[in-house]
Amino acid sequence: MDIKTAFLNGNLEEEIYMNQPISFVSKGQEDCRLKRSIYGLKQSSRSWYFRFHEAITSFGFTMVSEDHCVYVKKTTKEIMFLTLYVDDILLARNNLEMINATKQWLFSVFEMKDMGEARYVLGVKIVRNRPKKLLGMCHEAYIKRVLESDASFQTR
Numbered sequence: 001m002d003i004k005t006a007f008l009n010g011n012l013e014e015e016i017y018m019n020q021p022i023s024f025v026s027k028g029q030e031d032c033r034l035k036r037s038i039y040g041l042k043q044s045s046r047s048w049y050f051r052f053h054e055a056i057t058s059f060g061f062t063m064v065s066e067d068h069c070v071y072v073k074k075t076t077k078e079i080m081f082l083t084l085y086v087d088d089i090l091l092a093r094n095n096l097e098m099i100n101a102t103k104q105w106l107f108s109v110f111e112m113k114d115m116g117e118a119r120y121v122l123g124v125k126i127v128r129n130r131p132k133k134l135l136g137m138c139h140e141a142y143i144k145r146v147l148e149s150d151a152s153f154q155t156r
Contacts, residue, residue: 001088001089001090001091001103001106001112001113001114001115002087002088002089002112002113002115003052003087003088003089003110003111003112004087004110004111004112004113005111006048006052006086006087006110007037007038007039007041007044007045007047007048007087008036008037008038008039009036009037009048009051009052009110010036010037010043010044010046010047010048010049010050010051011035011036011037011047011050011051012034012035012036012037012043012047013047014043015033016033016034016041017031017032017033017034018031018032018034019031020032045086048087049069049084052084053068055109055110056071056082057071059073059102059105060073061073061082069083069084069085070082070083070084071083071084073098073102077095078093078094078095078098079093079094080092080093080094080095080098080099080102081093082102085121085122089106089112090118090121091103092135120141123141123142123145124137124138124139124141124142125137125138125139125140125141126138
């Protein structure tokens, strides 16, 4: 899933002012205080992450202490993992109803786009064998890219 304009969801803790765009200047209000983070601010990604963390933990997910962008939600029979990479979300679960409920909740909180079933994540191919209930990752494309970039670097 992709969160549209993710950084605009962040709440600013600091007082930050900006000049109005030249084509949109109101007399006496040349400087305006930002209420939300915007792209280009150094703290935008941090404020977006805190906003997302607050929202997802209120829905019953727990942050994994080893990786603060991985969340888990479990019951006695069900488990779901949510990973966040900037503005992209990957969901993995063992129960379809649980994933649909989570997607509906995410759509109610953030403006999002459902990208469908994941095929690649960060350049790594996701391989599924549903009859055998197997899920794996193939690094072939990533390794080729690394080797090609390394080879072109060595010829310089």
